Amino acid sequence: MRIKNTILFSLISTFFLIFLISIWKILATLQGLSINSFNIEIILMFGLLISLAHLGIGDRIKSIYKSIIFSSIFVFCDGYLIQKLPIWYNVGIFLILYFFINKISKYTFISLKEEHSTQVILFDFLTLFGILFFSFVILFPFYMMLVTSFKTQIALLVNPLDFSINFGQDIKDLFKSYFVIFKSYKFGKYIVISTIVSVGTVIITLLFAIPAAYAVARLNFFGKTFLSTSILIIYMFPAIVLVIPLYTIFSQLGLRNSIEGLLIVYTATTLPVAIYMLQGYFKSIPKELEEAAILDKLSWFGIITKIIIPLSIPAISSVALYVFMIAWNEFLFSLMFLDNPNSFTLSRAIQYLSGDAETPRQYLMAGSVVVTLPVLFIFVYFEKYLVSGLTAGSVKG
Amino acid sequence: MNDTLANTEKKTAYILTLPAVLLVFSIILFPIFANIWISFKEVELKDIRIPEPRAKKIVKSISDEPSKIKILYKLRNSSLIQEIRDVSFQDRFPKNFEIENLDPRCSFKKYNLKCEFGNWPAKYRENFQVIFATNDGSKIDKKSLKSIKPKLDGKSDNILLNTNFTLKNFKKVLFENEFVDLLLTTFYYTFFGTVGSIVFGILTAQMVNQKFYGRTFMRSVLLFPYVAPVVALAYTWELLLDPNSGTLNSLLLNYQIIETPINLLGQKYIEISILGFDFKLRLALTTVIMFEIWRYFPLAFLFILARLQAIPKELYEAADVDGASPFQKFFNITLPQITAVISILFMIRFIWNFNKFEDVFLLTGGASGTRTLPINVYQQGFAISDIGMGSAVSIVIVVLLLMFMFFYFKLLGKRVDEN
Known part of the structure; x- marks a missing residue:
């Protein structure tokens, strides 16, 4: 049992180390370093040696000294004997090794003898591996989007792997792509249009949804159950089915290429989920408050504006943020309805930009950064509200 | 008393819900019926423009006669394919105007020129000219004359409103258009995209449900692909996967993992041999599915994480007492x-992936074996500009989805009964 676990432990931890260093090497390569091999055999050997040595030494040396000694040996062998690479790369390797040895320091010969320790090791390292893997896989495209927008076409042709940003250059050169898309491609205008459409959708949706949700939550009327169930069914209806009839109707009414047309469609498609989310929250507000208000002869308008809205600010903000996000990100309808560059939204403008094969990729990426940043900023800043909105409205997408 | 109170309540409720209901009906439910209607018609993109009678007004002064003026109307039918019937024309003039030559189709009363032009065939054009003179001999202001716009009216058939129906569209969709291939592609895309995103969702939820440093940060990072705009993400992926100068191919070449670049989004099949067996993998489709999984597993993650956090801790504590291993805990409790x-x-x-349009459209445009049914709706309707066909395809989508939902609920109901 002990031997089997020891072998398993050293193998898994070594694979983890290989993975860590490989990611670091990829990132370093993208900074323009010429690394042509992962040197997996060498890392494998070192990893096995380190994990076995760690087990063998045990508590005889303080773990901090142990980490520093092992890391230094590894960096020395890897960096100065095998590859000659700049100091920052080796500092990174040192930190990775330090982190790695700290992670394995809780395992000793004694802990490897415990029950289920094989599975515990597997589970622990799978979690660590998962965190790294998913962070890398998710953040990498975002990172590339940002970095590409600061490069020039020529630099990318010379070395397609060098994404290092030269901060020494002039601000004007550094942000050149952004200046170009705002000057030559009218992105400022598209930002304004996108903002008007998204904010407008939020406002109209709330204006329509709050009274309706209040009625569904509180009042008794014929067709109430039908209404509340049909809300969700309607929500599941695919947008692609609506596209052709809406296109024909809008063409005949002259609503294509207009902000009003987009506002109408976006509001209609987000209303069901807004009503659904709000009525759930309104139901949780104690009824006694409204009963007191009715005694005070407050009309329904008064009840909604003076009692319901102030009490449901969190729910309303999560609906508002969710609707904003949907309207900002929407692409299908803006593709169908807008073909005049004067009325494009940001998403449609980027798609239009990419339709021209001559458009340099850094402009495309700068545009992508411009459309992505507001959403990500709002998401990170208001995460609490948005997550509850996402969970409630997640049938969409 | 009670009765009237209930009545006012009802009334209030209707007033409150009416705006929302009306909007949703007109934008979502009505189009669905309209879609069924259109799918039985032979309509093309150019047919849906309503033909209009148009007139361009040109004002010309006549030399030597300052009190006279010539007005030329360039009349035309805006449509190249449809006739306009009973075209009527009306234009207004200042009070001191008198008409010199009156066309037999027109009348001039109360400073209004009214004409009945009859029927205009498609592409119809006519130059129509009138000459006016002022009765008091004053000078004519050409600009103000030009600013008055003539009004034209006419009747035309709206191809959408007539009752000629045909089954041609459905026949074409089901028997001609490589329907089986389309259906299979859509099914692969939907099924593997769904299963993949759920599997990754389970893995990540299980991961985030454990305690580690930076857990809240990890949770927001995991949701990034879901909240960011499709357009930006699709183009970033396209650049990463580009065969000529894409980062992924350059990296793989740099580390000598591959010898020639792989066109992940543009190649229909790739041959893989595993253990002596040769497989043909649909490469572009697989890549698109990968993007799909990458973008939508956060949703599964969010759902499953919420459920995981609601599992009572006692269950795990009891399992610990019984000496259960981590994997046993996962498979038997979680x-x-x-x-x-x-x-x-x-x-x-499944439903949403079945209808997904943007992702595939932006990544491949439906080329190299990634044409799914929603892409076909777009291609039929707007690329080939056969609106009727596009509608028919979308009706097929709805029918398939309803069938899926029906069987799914039946199956689910059965399993609930068995338990």
């Missing part, structure tokens, strides 16, 4: 607790 969420997720994601 998994049974999340099956309900997974089955809901499966349905929701």
